[in-house]
Amino acid sequence: MLGLGFQLQNDATLEALTEEVQKSSQIEGETYDREQIGSSVARRLGLGTPSLTAVDRQIDGAVTMLLDATGRFDEPLTSSRLFG
Numbered sequence: 001m002l003g004l005g006f007q008l009q010n011d012a013t014l015e016a017l018t019e020e021v022q023k024s025s026q027i028e029g030e031t032y033d034r035e036q037i038g039s040s041v042a043r044r045l046g047l048g049t050p051s052l053t054a055v056d057r058q059i060d061g062a063v064t065m066l067l068d069a070t071g072r073f074d075e076p077l078t079s080s081r082l083f084g
Helices: 008-026 032-047 055-073 079-083
Strands: none
Touching: 008 032, 008 055, 032 055
16 A cells, blocks of 8 residues: 555545445445445545535444444444444
């Protein structure tokens, strides 16, 4: 990733997280719009310009949960964090 450059790193991160949210939701029997997922991920990571695409609350929740799990995996799972 270091050799790719900043924009390609961002693009790869956005694509990987979007794919992960989409596949995880399918396991749970949910089908989310890929554009909405990507928009939510980009907004939460501060990547690019905000999309005009409205994002469903459930998608935002799934993205928030994934970012918490991947970004704070080494922190204790408290009840506050679990139910937040």
